[in-house]
Amino acid sequence: xxxxxxxxxxxxxxxxxxxxxxxxxxxxxxxxxxxxxxxxxxxxxxxxxxxxxxxxxxxxxxxxxxxxxxxxxxx
Numbered sequence: 001x002x003x004x005x006x007x008x009x010x011x012x013x014x015x016x017x018x019x020x021x022x023x024x025x026x027x028x029x030x031x032x033x034x035x036x037x038x039x040x041x042x043x044x045x046x047x048x049x050x051x052x053x054x055x056x057x058x059x060x061x062x063x064x065x066x067x068x069x070x071x072x073x074x075x
Contacts, residue, residue: 001028008062032056 001009001023010019013031023031033047034040036055040047 004066005059005063008066009059012062032059035059 006023006028007019009028009031010023011017013034029047029052030038030040032055033051034055035058036047036051036053038044038047038051038055
């Protein structure tokens with residue numbers, strides 16, 4: 001994930017707080033899956049490709065929206 005993607009993902013799941021370090025891969029995957037509808041209970045299996053894809057699409061929309069608001073280009 002890019003720095004911007006990490007920041008947006010972190011802020012989404014931490015009440016708008018700023019990212020103080022890089023995300024772990026496990027945490028990023030779990031949060032992306034949660035954006036796609038994965039509940040993440042302790043008894044649940046790992047997230048599947050469908051919830052990851054839906055979450056990834058949603059994260060990319062969030063990144064695009066942020067870029068439009070701030071006035072930067074998306075890459």
